[in-house]
Amino acid sequence: MALLSVLTPVLAVVLCLVIGFILLGSRETKTTSTSTGKTEGASKADFRPWVDQDLQDDTEITAKEDEDGDWADSNEDEDLLHVPYSPPRYPEETMLARSKDLYTLMNQRRSVRFISPEPFPQEVIDNVIRTAGTAPSGAHTEPWTFVVVSDPETKHQIRRIVEEEEEVNYRQRMGDKWVHDLAKLKTNWIKEYLDVAPYLVLVFKQTYGILPNGKKRTHYYNEISVSISCGLLLAALQNVGLVTVTTTPLNCGPQLRLLLKRPANEKLLILLPVGYPASDATVPDLKRKPLDDIMVHI
Amino acid sequence: MALLSVLTPVLAVVLCLVIGFILLGSRETKTTSTSTGKTEGASKADFRPWVDQDLQDDTEITAKEDEDGDWADSNEDEDLLHVPYSPPRYPEETMLARSKDLYTLMNQRRSVRFISPEPFPQEVIDNVIRTAGTAPSGAHTEPWTFVVVSDPETKHQIRRIVEEEEEVNYRQRMGDKWVHDLAKLKTNWIKEYLDVAPYLVLVFKQTYGILPNGKKRTHYYNEISVSISCGLLLAALQNVGLVTVTTTPLNCGPQLRLLLKRPANEKLLILLPVGYPASDATVPDLKRKPLDDIMVHI
Structure with a gap:
């Protein structure tokens, strides 16, 4: 009995430790599945014999097993008629000339912040968007x-929203760098082109x-x-x-989504002000990497 | 003494519970910071007065305050000389004609799985990659x-890796659909074009x-x-x-990264087999959405 009374606290401690470990264990499991299982896809990926830890980005995590990586090999295709495809074929010298011409044209493209208010035909924008849609x-x-967006009032509201957020970004970036020239920084959050450019293209x-039965279908x-x-849109503008x-x-x-009355499944990806360049437009004197720095031939 | 001996197990239990809760607590904290603080950016974002819950994708989470959303407005630019920029300007009718021609050309583009082994000049690929690099x-x-990749042995190893993973994907997709025609499915994971196409372009x-001081710089x-x-690469090929x-x-x-000896900071995004279309190439008879379904004008 004396022995038992001495042992009781020991037993109690052992019991507590066992319960504790069980609790920690179950929590661990939950934690793991929560942090990696951001979506259904990841937990399903656990079934896989070999899981790609290296590519756990948003895209991979949301890719479920009903989607293969071959974009045109979708299930929908199975029911579609297949038709012969024979696009134009050029002689080799034409291919070379065309490849060089397009490179020369695209290599002249620069990001330009100084945009002219001059109008241009809406049909040009229509064709540019059509091209993007291919x-x-x-x-x-x-x-x-x-x-x-070509409506001046809407453009101005977009500018107000963007500049407000930009100012917050810049002021935070300042941090302890109070001495830095505020006036110089200010130019960074003023986006005059959002008012000036004849068109703003907001890409969602x-x-x-939404499927016909009302269910969501992940894209x-x-x-x-x-x-x-x-x-393609940038190529078409250039x-x-x-x-x-x-x-x-x-x-x-x-x-911006609310302002433009876009539905909840649409998220802004890119905002492009579009126009002719201002007559006094300048760009930073950046260089591009040479071919050897971006291409490896095996 | 007897009271103490009775209390000892109770005290031990209480002590264990206290220690247990402390352990659980610290673990909880760690878990939270790990799951939301995937990168430094997310925790820094907490300083912001207004956090964009709607856009918590990979891009936003990794965007720190030393990066604004204006791609050419980078800090590096501040030290760069700004130079005048005046690209070619076309009359309106030329703009219209050019926008229409490019749309017509790009609208002929289709994803083609039947690729001819016929060679073509390497210089064409060089110019296509140069264009992508703009x-x-x-x-x-x-x-x-x-x-x-034009080396046949490397192409074959790529095919082996891709088909092995595709087969796993498809077999899993089968699930309880055992009765489904296996032979038909098999065509889905056989990627003959990976051997046949004269070039494979793997985009990382x-x-x-890596900065000059050896530190990492997030892209x-x-x-x-x-x-x-x-x-741009797809446009250049077309x-x-x-x-x-x-x-x-x-x-x-x-x-594939290991096979091609790419460093750890590079991740495969897209794999493109490139060549002329096979003479008997077919494509599913897909239609594209009309302009009204992809564009909203305000």
Whole structure:
């Protein structure tokens, strides 16, 4: 009995430790599945014999097993008629000349912040957007909405939202650098081109679609798809002698979405002011990397 | 003494509970900071008076306050000379004609899985990659590496890696659909074009760079930037009459990165087989959304 009375606290401690470990264990499991299982996709990925730890970005995590990586190989295709495809074929010297010409044209493109208010035909913007809409997309979802704003009042409201957020960004960046020239910094959050440019193009990515039965359908690779379409959009602008600057307004997405009355499945990806360059436009004297720095041939 | 001996187990239990709660508490804190603080950026974002809950994707989370959303407004620019910029300007009718011509050309582009083994000049690929390299990028980091593979053995190893993972994907997708025609499914994970296409272009995004002092420098918006450059790449291929299919091989990134000896900061974004279309190439009879479905004018 005396032995038992001595042992009781020891037993109690052991019991507590066991319960404690069980509690910690279950919590650990929950934690792991919460942090990696941001979406259903990740937990399903656990079934896989080999999981790609290196690519756990947004795209991979949201990719479920009903989506393969081959964008045009989607399930929808199975029911579609396949038709012969024979695009124009050029002789080799023509290919070379065309490849060089396009490179020369695109290499003249620069991000331009000084945009002229001069108008140009709306039909040009229409064709530029049409061109952007020819981009490939995951499972051919075409998950893009291009909001083209020429209304001066709406442009001004967009400017107000963007500048307000930019000012917050810059003031925070200042931090202990109070001595820094405030006037110089101010030019950084003033975005005059948002009022001046005849058109603002706000590119929204549709993160999901709505099926006929009302259920959500995730748009896999929507950010990559919409960014690719922006690449075509930039090419199309350069092709007609218009300029823009590629901006991703930090933290402005929800406010701009509400202002432009876009639905909840659309998120702002890129904002492009579009116009002719101002006659006194300047650009920083940046250079691009030479081919050897961006290409590896095996 | 007897009372003490009775109390001892109770005290031991209380002590254990206290220690247990302290342990759980600290673990909770750690868990929270790990799951939300995926990068330094997220915790810094907490300082902000207004945090964009709607845009908590990978891009926003990694965007720190030393990066604004205006890609060419980077800190580096401040020290750069600004030079006048006056690109070619076209009359309105020329703009209209050019915008229409490019749209017509790009609208002929399709994702093609049937690629001819016929060779074409390497210089064409060089110019296509040069064109892709003219894309804008966050803070002008140019965070892309284009690995061009023409070596048959390397192409075959790429095919082996991709098909192995695809087969796992498809077999899992089968699930309880055992009765489904296996032979039909098999065609989905066989990627003959990876052997046949004269060139494979593997596009890597550089998630960070290495500064002269050896420290890492995060490449903000690297996925958007590299995807935009892929848009230019697709335009450049279409412009010379070559075809490709945009693929994002699921879970193959790390194996392909090792095979191609790319450094740890590079992650595979897109794999493009490139060549002339096979003479009997077919494509699914897909339609694109009309302008009214992708554009909103305000």
